[in-house]
Amino acid sequence: MEYSIEITKLAEHSVPDTKNIPFGKVPTAHMFIAEYNNGGWHNARIVPFADLVLSPLALCLHYGQTVFEGMKAFVMHDGRINIFRMDKHYDRFCKSLDRMCMPNVPKGLFTEAMHQLVSVDADWVPDEDEASLYIRPFMIASEGRIGVKIADEYLFMIVCSPAYQYYTAPLKVKVETEYSRAADGGTGAAKCGGNYGGAFFPTQLARNHGYDQVLWTDARNHDHIEESGTMNAMFYIDDTLLTPSLSGTILDGVTRSSLLAIARNAGMKVEERTITLDELKAAFTAGKRVEAFGAGTAAVVAPIESIAIGTDTYKCYTESDAVMYKLKHMLTDVRRGNVADSFNWNYIL
């Protein structure tokens, strides 16, 4: 093994019945942690889950040098555990780290740490439809020092939590045309903490008006769709799967990429391009069947039942024969090993 990871396991612990626990509330028994200083990674270890000791001067607490990933492991139909698209998540982690001036984690260390941690907590991976182990790798600037600077010390950690279905009902969303999530040249394509903190206020305003989420538009003219909350926005209109192209202001979602590949592979018409509000309004007004959904690791496919654009609210198609559910099942089949992994996406323990 290229990277040595010391493993300290709890002498014993029982896995609780996690079914009724809200998403992300209960960590598994162990976590991974490694420290970066003097230009290298040290002290890589798996230990029982515990609080961190961090200086109140830690730069991450003040200047937002934090990056994270969100990925999942599944129990396959034959009982083996599959960590889904580890490579793509690793590549996106590195891109986010570059954008935030943070050191990369060597791929071997990332892979080995995740392999070992999920193996140690394998009993925590729920073996049910719609259930998985949510895996959260993240990095924070841990150097203690007041002063706006790129940190010289970091922690790279992985924690996990059992996850069940994320959203239960189709979403009511509002197209946001006042506030922005990301602008050209900003950090929209990075999975850094600040993007999420900045989104809370407009999302809360939308919730106060009875919506579940906002659909972000471009920061310049607010005339085309970007993404939705913590999901990529996708549509199925006129026998075509549509999604905004990766413009640099939205996240290169792994679920988005997987659904596009599956759809193309199935011979569906797929378009990655600018989707204007005018075009959406025209489709609704013409009485077309419009499917709209969010695509993301946590929810996989989150159907949208209505979209408010300005003062008008449009109804989307969410009946059980909608194409978005078929796409979701096709993705589930790959992850659970029900069909051959022709895309080479599965990392099986």
Ligand SMILES: Cc1ncc(COP(=O)(O)O)c(C=O)c1O
């Ligand atoms: C802003 C944002 N967009 C899109 C996504 C969907 O990405 P993925 O499918 O990789 O989870 C996420 C979730 O990670 C997100 O936070």
